[in-house]
Amino acid sequence: MAYKIIIDPGHGGSDPGATFNGRQEKDDALALAMAVGELLKNAGFDVEYTRTTDVYNTPFEKATIANNVGGDLFVSFHRNSSAEPNQYNGVQTLVYNNSGLKSNLAANINKNLAAVGFQDKDIVERPNLVVLKRTKMPAVLIEAGFINSEQDNKIFDEKFNEMAQAIADAIIDTLDDAGIRATTMNDYRVQVAAFRNRQLADNMAATLRNQGFVVNILAEDGLYKVVVGEFSNLDNAVALEQRLRMMGYNTFIRT
Ligand SMILES: [Zn+2]
Structure with missing residues (x-):
């Protein structure tokens, strides 16, 4: 974490x-x-x-x-x-x-x-x-x-x-x-979306969980950000991002 x-x-x-x-x-x-x-x-x-x-x-x-x-x-x-x-x-x-x-x-x-x-x-x-x-x-x-x-x-x-x-x-x-x-310096996650509305974030998180992903919602800067995975190794985050992009998600890697 x-x-x-x-x-x-x-x-x-x-x-x-x-x-x-x-x-x-x-x-x-x-x-x-x-x-x-x-x-x-x-x-x-x-x-x-x-x-x-x-x-x-x-x-x-x-x-x-x-x-x-x-x-x-x-x-x-x-x-x-x-x-x-x-x-x-x-x-x-x-x-x-x-x-x-x-x-x-x-x-x-x-x-x-x-x-x-x-x-x-x-x-x-x-x-x-x-x-x-x-x-x-x-x-x-x-x-x-x-x-x-x-x-x-x-x-x-x-x-x-x-x-x-x-x-x-x-x-x-x-x-x-x-x-x-x-332990904090190499901590990569894939952000899938950011919403002002908590319900929309919850809905997307539920969909992703059904697809087998480990999902968290982060409340930051007035937004609910849907993030997947947590990796100390950037390559693993990149691999996950590629899977998500193949499924049509618009993602970026963040710490
Ligand atoms: Zn004071």
Whole structure:
């Protein structure tokens, strides 16, 4: 199975999160989350988002999405806030408890963001946060600087790409250290179709199963994608694709 990383942009829609001088946490969170997700996709990981647009879902719904799609790692993106403007600066990464893979990841995220210029305000245990508590996979929540700190906003805006890369690198390095990355890199599937309508995807999956194929439906980018097979060897994926094409399916090979 491909290693699946759930990217959760905090807040959204009717919930702006923290705000400062017209700046809204939900927008910063979405922009940073999408940038990190793109880098992780390029690195060969399977990435799913809890939202890609300005919509609201509750923390419980976010955790449910992550659990239902079989996420292996959950990374939530937020910005911090304090009572007074410019009272604090820096990044914090929150975990359910400070142990295991999530703890290593949180330390690497803080370290890499400190290298970009943020103060490292350490790992914080938050056992009552729903997205950390209800997710069945290791989960971290990144507070990417204080939204009411001019200093942090300057780093966020001027070093945005470096920040995204720093977080992606922290994730990739942590998984590498745990021996996880290698198994994700060569994972080929044949995509047969993508639908906006779940029922159409289910219908095609049923047809393919009747024809003897191993089928999965992936919810990605607002689409239900019907994929067949899962191979570490590209040649095997190509052979399967040829069979599907002979049967009239319009396919492509993906990771
Ligand atoms: Zn938040």
